[in-house]
Amino acid sequence: MRIIAGDWRGRKLVAPKGDATRPTADRTRETLFSMLTSRLGSFEELSVADLFAGSGALGLEALSRGAAYCLFVENDEAALKALRSNVASLDAKSRCDVRAGSVMSLGPAKTPHDLILLDPPYDTGAGQVALDRMLRLGWIGPATWIALETGRNEKVEIKSLAIEAERNVGKAKLTLLKLDDD
Template sequence: MRIIGGSLKGRKLHSPDGQATRPTLDKVRGAVFNSLYDVSEASVLDLFGGSGAMAIEALSRGAASAVIADFSPKACDIIKKNVMNFGLSQRVEIRCCDFRQALRPGESYDLILLDPPYCKNLLLESMDLIIKLGALKERGMIVAETSSSEPEICDFPALDVIKTKTYGTAQIWFYRVNYGIKNI
């Protein structure tokens, strides 16, 4: 795995061994960030961080700061290693905890990245908690990855699906807060 764009382009990332963590493929990560608005100066939350690749990609492309959370101690060790290797420790906070503890009242983000383990209903629960806590800023965006074989997750009255894209077995969902206006 490597960083696809920005100031860290081409640098290699460490990733966890085994099947417990499923890193977002370079191709998918590149497509996600090429589809996004300008992430310059954005605050980012990567709620199921894995290797931290998605948040580090955002930082490479100009995001101001990131919180990267993961429940797995092994994943947190890899995230720390990647953050240190890229010299990003001043811009990254790592939270080695369950996503329910990683989401904190009063904190909000411009970009929230969600790539939980497939088929465990964690995406629905995390989206509900994000909405309940107001964790997405007014013009912010949520990017969520699911298995293309999972049922659609687009039924969130507080959010609008901006677009979806499928890459092999991965389905990417782009959401914004619903203010009663389509195509924000």
């Protein structure tokens, strides 16, 4: 696993040992960031949240591309160890907040994030439950982009969020969402 683009392009990332987490494949990450770049233009100065963070590959990719800050939330101990190792090896501690715990334990947000990345376990609906909660707690604003990775056949429906794009990549489905204007 490597960083695909930006300041840390080509730098290796460690993945957690065991099968409790499923790191996003490089090809899937490349597709996701291509989808996001075509909509955001730039990641410069963005505030990012990487939820169900695992090794942190998604949030670290955003930081490599210029995001100002990333909140990482992960509850698996092995994944947290890999995440902290990756943050340290990239000397990114000053731009990161790593929180050990469940996404569902997050409280109200001070301000909405610009980009929320979610890669929950496939076929659990956990991402949709988390997004519903985050909507109620102020994590998502009118300018927030949301990227949700699910299993290829998982249906994504979240009240108040509109699907802007969907793409299947291998076993994964990438869904980009924004607040529904209706």
